[in-house]
Amino acid sequence: MNGRPALDRFLRTDPRDVGCDQAMEMLHVYAELVASGEPAQQRYPGIAAHLQACGPCGEDFQGLLAAIRGETR
Amino acid sequence: MPAGLDAESAGWIQALAGAGPRREAALARLHAMLVRIAQGEAARRGPRLRITGPELDDLAYQAAADALVAITRKIGQFRGESRFTTWAYKFVIFEVSAKIGRHFWRHPAVPLDAEDWDRLPGWFGADPAHQAEWGDLFAALRRAVDCELTPRQREVFVAIVLNDVPLDTLVLHLGSSRNAIYQVLFAARRKLRAAMVENGYLGEDSAERS
Numbered sequence: 688m689n690g691r692p693a694l695d696r697f698l699r700t701d702p703r704d705v706g707c708d709q710a711m712e713m714l715h716v717y718a719e720l721v722a723s724g725e726p727a728q729q730r731y732p733g734i735a736a737h738l739q740a741c742g743p744c745g746e747d748f749q750g751l752l753a754a755i756r757g758e759t760r
Numbered sequence: 761m762p763a764g765l766d767a768e769s770a771g772w773i774q775a776l777a778g779a780g781p782r783r784e785a786a787l788a789r790l791h792a793m794l795v796r797i798a799q800g801e802a803a804r805r806g807p808r809l810r811i812t813g814p815e816l817d818d819l820a821y822q823a824a825a826d827a828l829v830a831i832t833r834k835i836g837q838f839r840g841e842s843r844f845t846t847w848a849y850k851f852v853i854f855e856v857s858a859k860i861g862r863h864f865w866r867h868p869a870v871p872l873d874a875e876d877w878d879r880l881p882g883w884f885g886a887d888p889a890h891q892a893e894w895g896d897l898f899a900a901l902r903r904a905v906d907c908e909l910t911p912r913q914r915e916v917f918v919a920i921v922l923n924d925v926p927l928d929t930l931v932l933h934l935g936s937s938r939n940a941i942y943q944v945l946f947a948a949r950r951k952l953r954a955a956m957v958e959n960g961y962l963g964e965d966s967a968e969r970s
Contacts, residue, residue, distance in 0.1 A: 689893040690886030694901065695962050697884065698953035700946055707939035715842040715850045741942055743861075743927045747853050750801045754849040 701740065705733035710744050718751040762840030769844035776835055790831070793845070794824035794852045801856045811863055819863070823855035830855075861928025868925070877902055879922050897961055904955040913948040916941055 710717075710733075717734050720727035728735040738745045761773055775786035798820035806816060830851050838847055880901065886894045905917055919925040919933075927945075931938050956962040 689890060689897065690881050690884035691894070691897060691962070693884040694897070694956075695953075698949045698956065698962070700950045700953070704946065706946075707937075707942050711854070711938075715846045718850075719842045719846050740946075741927075743857065743938060744942075746805070747857050750804060750853040750856070751846070751850055753804055754797045754800065754853065755846055 701736040703733045704736040704740055706737060707741060707744050710734045710737040710741070711747070714744075714748060714751060718748060718755055722752060722755045762838065765840045766843060769840065772844040772848075773835070773838065776832065787828070787832070790848065791824060791828050794827050794831075794848070795821060797849050798823040798827070798852050798856055801853055805856070805860065809860065809863075810867070811860070819859045820856065823852055823859050827852035827855045857928060861926055861932060864926050864929040865932040868929070874923055875918055876922060879924075883921055883924070900956060900959055900961045901952065904952050904959075908951045908955050909948050913944055913951070916944045917948050917952075920945060 713731065713734060717727050717731055717738075720730065738748050761770065765773070772786065772790075775782050776790070777783075799817065802811075802816045802820045802823075806812065809816070811819065827848070831848050838844060841847075881888070881891075881894055881898050884898075886898070905914060909917060915934075916930065919930050920927060925933075927941055928938060930936075931941050934941065953962060957964055
């Protein structure tokens with residue numbers, strides 16, 4: 688592996704990305720939509736873009752989703 | 761009370777907004793639930809952390825206690841956009857996250873301001889055995905980091921990419937916020953990609969909207 692694909696993915700940015708503050712403000716709404724199988728990505732593309740790019744927010748989202756689904760209980 | 765609440769959420773709000781034994785019982789039940797979620801979240805992240813055993817359990821209990829305080833303080837902000845428990849879980853997940861960031865700030869794996877460029881190819885999964893294939897690519901990236909980024913962007917890039925510092929830990933180190941550091945890194949990524957494309961190291965991408 689020459690690292691080029693990973694570097695390309697890391698440097699790529701999405702202008703729809705809403706940033707951490709907006710994503711975290713709505714995280715409970717977004718996670719509940721995902722947990723119930725609703726098209727959360729279509730409804731909140733800016734949050735979806737952010738969660739894909741931001742490691743810490745993505746981690747918080749996975750944790751909240753696991754809690755909702757009862758995976759951590 | 762927000763309109764259109766499900767019965768369970770309405771019950772939580774009524775009990776927590778009240779007084780006396782009913783409120784105390786609701787607080788105890790909420791605390792037990794938050795502890796359970798915090799322990800689960802700490803365990804979920806555990807395999808990737810260098811925190812184990814009692815220390816991880818302490819972290820979970822502290823996260824639950826702090827989340828309970830935050831929830832009772834902000835309960836008036838609950839707008840009923842989700843179930844009450846989902847809204848409450850968010851607080852404890854954030855607390856676990858923040859406490860893990862703080863832990864790594866106190867016990868950094870590498871000095872936060874170290875600068876070891878040899879780590880760069882490995883961060884992107886480049887195989888040392890094939891250095892001939894990637895040597896120019898990462899040399900160009902380093903030049904772009906040095907020439908294109910502001911001192912703040914460079915500092916954030918070096919900490920997160922070269923030193924593998926968790927973003928939340930860097931936030932504490934710089935006395936900043938997660939969003940502010942993310943925006944610095946976002947701008948750095950855009951600049952670096954533009955430079956790498958301009959110099960022929962990465963291709964144009966029609967999916968790139970910026």
